[in-house]
Amino acid sequence: MQRRKGDTMTILSTDETLAQDKQRPTDPIIDLDVHETFTSWNELLPYLKNPWRKLLEQGAWTPPSFPFAYWTGHGLNRADSHPADGTPAGSNFELFREQVLDQYPIEYAVLTGQFMPGDLESQYEFASALGSAYNDWVLEHWVARDPRIKTSIHVAPQDPQAAAREIHRLGDHPGVVQVMLPIGNRAYGDPFYHPIFEAAQQHNLVIAMHHADPLRSALGKGRYYIEWHVNVPQGAMSEVTSLVINGVFDKFPALQFTIVESGWSWLPHLLWRLDQNYRSLYHEIPWVKQLPSKYIRERIKFSTQPTEDFSAANWLRLIEMLETDRMLVFSTDYPHWDFDAPQESIPRELPDELRRRIFYKNARELYGKKLG
């Protein structure tokens, strides 16, 4: 664990740091990115109707798997997040409660899943059915177990009408705060996907976007995992650009967005570049009525993880470039290997009010009454 002071870092032992954190009164935290999962696909069987249920029972479908070997020494997830019984990391609710909910002053944790129906590139009806089953499973096995847990509706955006039906089915459930769209190979600003936004806006749900396995960088998947992972923000940048250019913010004036797990240090560049291009080329997109940076500042929040370990001084420089402290929201990304511990990832040297904004206030404003 690392502690920052100015541009320097002091290394504390994990025990030392956790002890300090436990002793210090801490403001509440909203964690926007927890990757829960099931122990096996068979857990979805009770939530599936035929013919979809039979496809799973008969082994007619091979679920997608990660296309990489992970070189962290312990795979995709934190070494200590693997349950003792050998079930997958993120599948044990009690372990998650111990390692996140009760470890930190979490007021709410927003589940984001690991399975994204949007990853299926064919048989959209099956993808939608799996998404619905997963949503029902999460509500029963996770959300119902702790009032601090909220979740995302997983949809198959490749079939926007079916996605809208799923949003209407669950959109007013008190445990649901957002719709999850995987960042991969679709630019969601395209009007083809607008039925999803229409439905989400109708239920006051946030649209969350999180990268998924189909994501490619501008040059492709890359030869190595580290190459793919470093380039993940390219997908987020492309989605933000797509939303602005296609006029989504004016068409859906009440809709709020969050970009999860793509970091945020690249944001000043994108804001400047969008504005610069808009001044010269707006004749091509006359439905965009104001500077792109204004839409983004007002309508999109960005989760801080992965925090990239830069200094407090650089945090402040970047936030000054953003011209607002309202864009950042905290997330842990539990149980993944690049998990961010709250007190270690967000520099202690940041002003108290800024830390409160990042840990809590901005997310509270994002979700509003959906958090109760």
Place this chain on the structure above:
Amino acid sequence: MKYLVGNVAEVPRGEKRSYKIKNIPIVVIHSAQDQFYALYERCPHQGVSLGNGTLGGTTCATGPGAAFDYTREGEILRCPWHGFSFDVTNGACVNAESLRVRTYPLTIDNSQIFLDL
């Protein structure tokens, strides 16, 4: 004080022409609506001559895939470098609130264009 710029025949309707009055670069625009305007002739962005820009209109459409309309023909002057658009009626840079070119009052007297400085 009024300064003679030239004859209206030098700036046909829908066109523009650059002048230098008291060493100040000026571009005179004769709009499609038969109105005359005068702007400072340097772009506030990177200083290029707006007299070499394009005089045209602006687009309207409600969203992607919708029908485009083209309006205000002859009232939007676009910079020859980066395409910034200036409203010739008030000098405002369209969609870039922080940029503006100075405008000058013009009078037409007996087919002569006079600039107030």
